[in-house]
Amino acid sequence: MQIALAPMEGLVDEILRELLTEVGGVDWCVSEFVRVCDRLLPLASFRKLAPELDHGWRTASGTPMRLQLLGSDPACLADNAAFAAELGAPVVDLNFGCPAKTVNKSRGGAVLLKEPELLHAIVRAVRRGLPAEVPVTAKMRLGYDSPDGALDCARALAEGGAAMLVVHARTKLDGYKPPAHWEWVARVQEVVDIPVYANGEIWTVDDWRRCREVSGADNIMLGRGLVSRPDLARQIAAAEAGREPAPLGWDELQPLLQLFWRKARQKLAPRYAPGRLKQWLAMLTRSYPEAQALFDSIRRDNDCARLDALFGLRAEELARPEAIPA
DSSP states (O other), X not given: OOEEEOOOTTTSOHHHHHHHHHHSXXXXXXXXXXXXXXXXXXXXXXHHHOGGGGGTTBOTTOOBEEEEEEOSOHHHHHHHHHHHHHTTOSOEEEEEOOOOHHHHHTTOGGGGGGOHHXXXXXXXXXXXXXXXXSOEEEEEESOSSOGGGHHHHHHHHHHHTOSOEEEESSOTTTTTOSOOOTHHHHHHHXXXXXXXXXXXXXXXXXXXXXXXHHHOOSEEEESHHHHHSTTHHHHHHHHHTTOOOOOOOHHHXXXXXXXXXXXXXXXXOTTTHHHHHHHHHHHHTTTOHHHHHHHHHHTTOOOHHHHHHHTTOOGGGGGSOOOOOO
């Protein structure tokens, strides 16, 4: 079994990728999408969203990271994918699942599921533009407003040259509303001869067990579930190995929260760092009641100095790298 950490724009950046992969259980992760429009992007565009490229395309914990591209122009995507390969990207992933209105309006993400022929053309062009040793993979939803075309889309991606598919088992219009229709993952696997990963609504070990039973998928991609419960991948890996999962308690989570805040302070402008902390805390409230109390206590506080004191961060620490606590 393989467990992947999903790419989530504006949420799972290099900071959370580092922390979540350090906790354990994640076999590989994916960058936030790099938007490709009508030109070959400069190195800075890749480094901004995938700074791990300077460290062998691995997080600080050593977890491999793939680059994700988003766009609709086959030739332009192929050129940017080829440049990414020159930069050492081990895998190029293509985004056909983003449900954001702004992305779809610019002809990117899930809206392309209305055009299976274009999906095929994109993957084919990217595959032809890459060295043989660099795989192309794709992430898709079940469709835009209906899953009726899901199998045609999956076939188009596989026949175009995708080596693997991740299926978020909802349509664009479903957004993130439960349930995820895991039975469609099984249907997709029936019509393609490449590995298919299940994605969507896996919040607990029991959810994973139900997903595996319904979808038949051996491999999964975790998104919001892993952000909300940072040790979910580790718990699932333990359960798969026949061991009793030992959940990470709130007290054990504190070093990660402290390190998150320190890294946010080092990498983000003061006006943005508090928002990123609150964003993660809001996600953690699903799994930790204590997170709600902490979130409520800082909800209106954007003073970085006060938050530094709350997390025991001294000014000199802002310039000093530090390993993630074991």
